[in-house]
Amino acid sequence: MPGAHQFVQMDLAAGLLYAFFAFFFVLCLWLHREGKREGYPLISDRPSHPLRVPIEGFPGVPRPKVFKLKHVDPHLLNRRERDLTGLVVPADGYPGAPLIPTGDAMQDGIGPAAYAERADVPDLTFDDELPKIVPLRAAPGFTIGETDPDPRGKPVVTLDGRIAGVVVDLWVDRSEMILRYLEVEAAGAARRVLVPMFLATINSAGTVRVISVTAAQLAMAPGIAQPEQVTLLEEDKVAAYFGGGHFYATPERSEALV
Known part of the structure; x- marks a missing residue:
């Protein structure tokens, strides 16, 4: 068969x-x-x-990916993660336990106040390759609209109700045509700091409210190396510091609601 x-x-x-x-x-x-x-x-x-x-x-x-940006060395983008040795301790002994800051979490850049190790160079405009974010004093042709409040010369009131300083200038994004930062001269600190525009409110009387930090914390905010330009790394540190204040500015903010 x-x-x-x-x-x-x-x-x-x-x-x-x-x-x-x-x-x-x-x-x-x-x-x-x-x-x-x-x-x-x-x-x-x-x-x-x-x-x-x-x-x-x-x-x-x-x-690792390499992003070939126009004005940043690609080798700067492949960094190691930040070493947090001594800045945090485990909350308990089991693996994966939450990490508790050992010092000032806002100054150390821990948790909600953490920042990325971005390139320490300013972001540039596309056409003329000039620093993108600069104060109005260094941005000819840029002004505040007639119907918009101008906070320059106005006091800055922080979380604790104190006057932490005075707004001396505004920083504009020349590519996006919006304001990015308030430049504040801190009271009694003899230094100027940048406050993210989106974390500040301006009332009808012109007073600027920044509820993410106290007056003392505003005076200790991260600074910038150059008076008329801010780098990508400095931007991340400033944003992280003030954003982290919503969790770390007072002990009550980091505690449970009930």
């Missing part, structure tokens, strides 16, 4: 189905690999872990 033969027939529909399965499998692996760009390789915080070997899993950590 002749042997029976089985034949596998492949038509276009079956081929497309298998191709879709293969594509979807590769896509899942690629997405899982791309998801390891932040927080990997994992380092076990268990003292008994053998040699504390970095854990990557499968697939492994992808190669």
